[in-house]
Amino acid sequence: MHSIIDVFSFTLNSSNRLSNKKQIGCYKTMIHSQLPLIDLHRHLDGNIRPQTIWSLAQKHDIVLPETNFEDFIPHVQVQGSESDLLAFLSKLDWGVTVLKTLDDCKRISYENVEDAYNAGIHYAELRFSPYYMAMNNNLDVADVVAAVIDGVKDACNTYDVQINLIGILSRTFGVEKCQAELDALLAHKDHLIAVDLAGDEYNFPGEMFVSHFKQVQKAQLNVTVHAGEAAGAESIWQAINQLHAQRIGHGVACRTDEKLMDYMLQHDIAIESCLTSNFQTGTIKDLSQHPIKQFLAKGLLVCLNTDDPGVQGIELKNEYNIARNTLGFNDKEIMQLQENSLKACFLSASEKLALRNKIRNIV
Ligand SMILES: [Zn+2]
Numbered sequence: 001m002h003s004i005i006d007v008f009s010f011t012l013n014s015s016n017r018l019s020n021k022k023q024i025g026c027y028k029t030m031i032h033s034q035l036p037l038i039d040l041h042r043h044l045d046g047n048i049r050p051q052t053i054w055s056l057a058q059k060h061d062i063v064l065p066e067t068n069f070e071d072f073i074p075h076v077q078v079q080g081s082e083s084d085l086l087a088f089l090s091k092l093d094w095g096v097t098v099l100k101t102l103d104d105c106k107r108i109s110y111e112n113v114e115d116a117y118n119a120g121i122h123y124a125e126l127r128f129s130p131y132y133m134a135m136n137n138n139l140d141v142a143d144v145v146a147a148v149i150d151g152v153k154d155a156c157n158t159y160d161v162q163i164n165l166i167g168i169l170s171r172t173f174g175v176e177k178c179q180a181e182l183d184a185l186l187a188h189k190d191h192l193i194a195v196d197l198a199g200d201e202y203n204f205p206g207e208m209f210v211s212h213f214k215q216v217q218k219a220q221l222n223v224t225v226h227a228g229e230a231a232g233a234e235s236i237w238q239a240i241n242q243l244h245a246q247r248i249g250h251g252v253a254c255r256t257d258e259k260l261m262d263y264m265l266q267h268d269i270a271i272e273s274c275l276t277s278n279f280q281t282g283t284i285k286d287l288s289q290h291p292i293k294q295f296l297a298k299g300l301l302v303c304l305n306t307d308d309p310g311v312q313g314i315e316l317k318n319e320y321n322i323a324r325n326t327l328g329f330n331d332k333e334i335m336q337l338q339e340n341s342l343k344a345c346f347l348s349a350s351e352k353l354a355l356r357n358k359i360r361n362i363v
Helices: 050-059 069-076 085-097 102-118 130-137 141-158 175-186 206-218 233-241 252-256 258-266 275-280 292-297 316-325 331-344 349-362
Strands: 005-011 026-032 038-043 123-128 162-170 194-198 222-227 247-250 270-273 302-304
Touching: 026 316, 026 331, 038 270, 038 331, 050 069, 050 085, 050 102, 069 085, 085 130, 102 123, 102 141, 123 130, 123 194, 130 141, 130 162, 130 175, 141 162, 141 175, 162 175, 175 206, 194 206, 206 222, 206 233, 222 233, 233 247, 233 252, 233 258, 252 258, 252 292, 270 292, 270 331, 275 316, 292 302, 292 331, 302 316, 302 331, 316 331, 331 349
Parallel strands: 038 123, 123 162, 162 194, 194 222, 222 247, 247 270, 270 302
Antiparallel strands: 005 026
């Protein structure tokens, strides 16, 4: 007979470092093995392996700031807590700088699926910004979307993991660039499950992108929006009311607004929490005080995710470990987080049931 609780342990090595020193080393974590392990907030272009960045740079004669791989890691992986969101996001830049060809885009997409599979994930919604991936080497943005779709499809034929793709509009590059990015995404809309708005929330508020999300709605794609991470609760209200967000990425600022939490509870609007990311971007100073506790106690549809695992040096099970050991979540609460991921994901009702049954049958 199988145990309901799956106990496992692993060791972090130097290239897979976790910022919170208390968690470095060998430790144990627990998830419910009869429920799927799901990552709904996972950036494909924030999860480019440092080794791959190194090898693509060599292949394309791109000069990196270090001549030794170990010394290069801090340029692409957060080593502690960064000063703010923008400092954190700068760690992603080398990963896309080395994407010289569409084959490179395909390769990193394939590796993303491989990484999700190796991390024990059963279902993931991988998000990517095609303009961010294309811009350094003047690749065609729609071709980048096609390359990502290809790489993911190939890998899904090899690895037993279910993947859907979310297209990102990178607000940091402004309204026009986001329109071009949206056009490229909509050209491949049948291969996407949703559209997201990410980047510099503070300087590029959601109000600037209302017309973009009208088009997303018209295309009948789902909507998730990064909000309440670098800006306040008003940014979350705006994402819900004007951009029609069904899920909110991070949503840390919800904690300051009871009415907003009540509204999200009534309307089943999910919060995609990313614990380590919030610490590393300086959004949360002390992980033990993360509002996910408050959200879960209130019955909100909050789930646990990675964000940029390659840049953060973490995987999803680390986050469950933090939930249990740093936030003190018990078995029931861990189970609720896993149930919430299944409920909040953009699969259809029948696909959710099939995924649940598949995990029950294989454990
Ligand atoms: Zn994110």
